[in-house]
Amino acid sequence: MPSSIRLVQFGLGPIGLGTARLVLSKAPALQLVGAIDVDPEKTGRDLAELFDLSESTGVVVSPDSDSVLREVRPDVVLHTTSSFLPNVAEQLERCLAAGANVVSSTEELAYPFARHPELTERLDHAAKAAGRVLLGTGVNPGFAMDTLALAATAPCAEVRAVHVERFVDAGKRRLPLQRKVGAGLSAAEFEAKAATGTFGHIGLVESLRILAAGLGWEVEAIKDRMEPVLAEDEVTTPFLTVQAGEVAGIHHRAEGIVGGKAVLTLDLKMYVGVEDARDAVLVDGDPPIDLVVRGGIFGDTATCALLVNMAPLVLEAKPGLRTMAEMPVPRAFGTAQSS
Amino acid sequence: MPSSIRLVQFGLGPIGLGTARLVLSKAPALQLVGAIDVDPEKTGRDLAELFDLSESTGVVVSPDSDSVLREVRPDVVLHTTSSFLPNVAEQLERCLAAGANVVSSTEELAYPFARHPELTERLDHAAKAAGRVLLGTGVNPGFAMDTLALAATAPCAEVRAVHVERFVDAGKRRLPLQRKVGAGLSAAEFEAKAATGTFGHIGLVESLRILAAGLGWEVEAIKDRMEPVLAEDEVTTPFLTVQAGEVAGIHHRAEGIVGGKAVLTLDLKMYVGVEDARDAVLVDGDPPIDLVVRGGIFGDTATCALLVNMAPLVLEAKPGLRTMAEMPVPRAFGTAQSS
Numbered sequence: 001m002p003s004s005i006r007l008v009q010f011g012l013g014p015i016g017l018g019t020a021r022l023v024l025s026k027a028p029a030l031q032l033v034g035a036i037d038v039d040p041e042k043t044g045r046d047l048a049e050l051f052d053l054s055e056s057t058g059v060v061v062s063p064d065s066d067s068v069l070r071e072v073r074p075d076v077v078l079h080t081t082s083s084f085l086p087n088v089a090e091q092l093e094r095c096l097a098a099g100a101n102v103v104s105s106t107e108e109l110a111y112p113f114a115r116h117p118e119l120t121e122r123l124d125h126a127a128k129a130a131g132r133v134l135l136g137t138g139v140n141p142g143f144a145m146d147t148l149a150l151a152a153t154a155p156c157a158e159v160r161a162v163h164v165e166r167f168v169d170a171g172k173r174r175l176p177l178q179r180k181v182g183a184g185l186s187a188a189e190f191e192a193k194a195a196t197g198t199f200g201h202i203g204l205v206e207s208l209r210i211l212a213a214g215l216g217w218e219v220e221a222i223k224d225r226m227e228p229v230l231a232e233d234e235v236t237t238p239f240l241t242v243q244a245g246e247v248a249g250i251h252h253r254a255e256g257i258v259g260g261k262a263v264l265t266l267d268l269k270m271y272v273g274v275e276d277a278r279d280a281v282l283v284d285g286d287p288p289i290d291l292v293v294r295g296g297i298f299g300d301t302a303t304c305a306l307l308v309n310m311a312p313l314v315l316e317a318k319p320g321l322r323t324m325a326e327m328p329v330p331r332a333f334g335t336a337q338s339s
Numbered sequence: 340m341p342s343s344i345r346l347v348q349f350g351l352g353p354i355g356l357g358t359a360r361l362v363l364s365k366a367p368a369l370q371l372v373g374a375i376d377v378d379p380e381k382t383g384r385d386l387a388e389l390f391d392l393s394e395s396t397g398v399v400v401s402p403d404s405d406s407v408l409r410e411v412r413p414d415v416v417l418h419t420t421s422s423f424l425p426n427v428a429e430q431l432e433r434c435l436a437a438g439a440n441v442v443s444s445t446e447e448l449a450y451p452f453a454r455h456p457e458l459t460e461r462l463d464h465a466a467k468a469a470g471r472v473l474l475g476t477g478v479n480p481g482f483a484m485d486t487l488a489l490a491a492t493a494p495c496a497e498v499r500a501v502h503v504e505r506f507v508d509a510g511k512r513r514l515p516l517q518r519k520v521g522a523g524l525s526a527a528e529f530e531a532k533a534a535t536g537t538f539g540h541i542g543l544v545e546s547l548r549i550l551a552a553g554l555g556w557e558v559e560a561i562k563d564r565m566e567p568v569l570a571e572d573e574v575t576t577p578f579l580t581v582q583a584g585e586v587a588g589i590h591h592r593a594e595g596i597v598g599g600k601a602v603l604t605l606d607l608k609m610y611v612g613v614e615d616a617r618d619a620v621l622v623d624g625d626p627p628i629d630l631v632v633r634g635g636i637f638g639d640t641a642t643c644a645l646l647v648n649m650a651p652l653v654l655e656a657k658p659g660l661r662t663m664a665e666m667p668v669p670r671a672f673g674t675a676q677s678s
Binding site for chain 2: 022025139143144147148150151152153154155156157158159160214215216217218258259263285286287288289290291292293294295297298301302304305306308309324325326327328329330331332333334335336337338
């Protein structure tokens, strides 16, 4: 591993801004050498302005990814522009062609083989040709409902089923996430949005597939259902108020079927007012495993952290499109006590 | 990965017998092709006899490791003969020289760099020369207090400290483990045994070092203290009875110090009558992580499982002496729903 890893931040939405800021906080182990975004509110500005810092970061936001990548030749690009692979495939190819490894928050990239086989092959080929690694990760998909669940099976001689829960109080998260889960919509508005297929949590089926592939289980069918959760009483967050009867958020459930049975279940509840917030993995196995992260893993910070924490690990991984199940055990990087 | 992995079991104590039996249960994905032990009660006998199976396994226990290894050329040796690296270094070298990868339960091998630097170098060299992987693992060290704790930090932007607990009711474990923790000894007998340095749980400091190395933390000192836990009341297990005032087991604690503070603490309680059995990882970080495996991870099964589950992963790893922190996310192999 180089003594300092040079990174470019590609995409400066809420997650990208968080990631860029985290990279800056981890200097000199990490060095932010470029930032890309097309938003005219951001281009041409020093990141210091966006973060309200008193000193220049030396990094000016550019809309021209090709120039930035060619100029600074980063070791790793942290990519955070869209949830959907077809929207970002060209961006990813550009990064790889410039000789960069890529860690991306694109949810569909976490396990793209089933949903986008041709794109996946193209990207895997591009990564291998460049001798670089392309990885999709984040807290979910990428960790809470897949990597952590997979690791929970490591001490098991036998596994018959794995049940994963993630219950998130959306009221404690940023506004875009509250909007993403539909907080404050009427049931009818929710239905209309849900029908677009780009609404709610993206990546639950990807998590299920990471888990299945990691266990070597061939699921014969996947059932995937998202429903609105309606507020029973009025709920107020720092950003909005949900009236009783309005949508508080989502309940999204995916089931992986083998032999007619739901042997993998992923249960995601994200709504304002969730009371039993937690991440849990229940392995029906020998021995059984009953793992709980009490209070849950706070998602906004965690997604930024996972993107940054995987950067040193992709540098050592085998070139190609990789999933979290192929990567070394993930861990925090560049923290307080680091030498 | 080959369609069937050929394994030899080296060492047929309680863990080795469990491991061999688990390998047999995972045919045809795993194929047991040899078994080595010097115990005259076992040599020359078909494993079927030791397991009370009605059909021959085709595997006869041999005391001659060289012949077995040369003859069957296994992909992986599962090695379970001793906790201490100097006792097993030659056995491990013999396996590597025969072209086998090795997954070993030798506790000191889980992170041997600090305690046995010269032996480590010799073994790493031997593994690289053979193009094979040598890995020390098990439930503890190897998973509960190190790999799992490391993974728990993955969603953290900042980590200030990690506190790990493993509380085990030794009364629910096999007799050798109850003896290992001193159940039924007087306090004086315990002291005498503890002074030998080969008594109690081996590997707590190794777990701490895996965690520190994984986080990139350089600990300036490690404090390591094992104390007897005395029974307050009489406790009876299926194997023995501990009178009030006798030793019920151990409390073993290791602390990793950075900047004068215990930023890594590993707290292991193993005694008959533990009531709050659990594995827990508390990350003082951003976000904080409060992970608990309720009831704990049942150790006897789990150590066998981890040895077997890592076998397919060492086949894909970079040659050399590896630690769990360098391996892919561990997961169960060859389970019920596998294709």
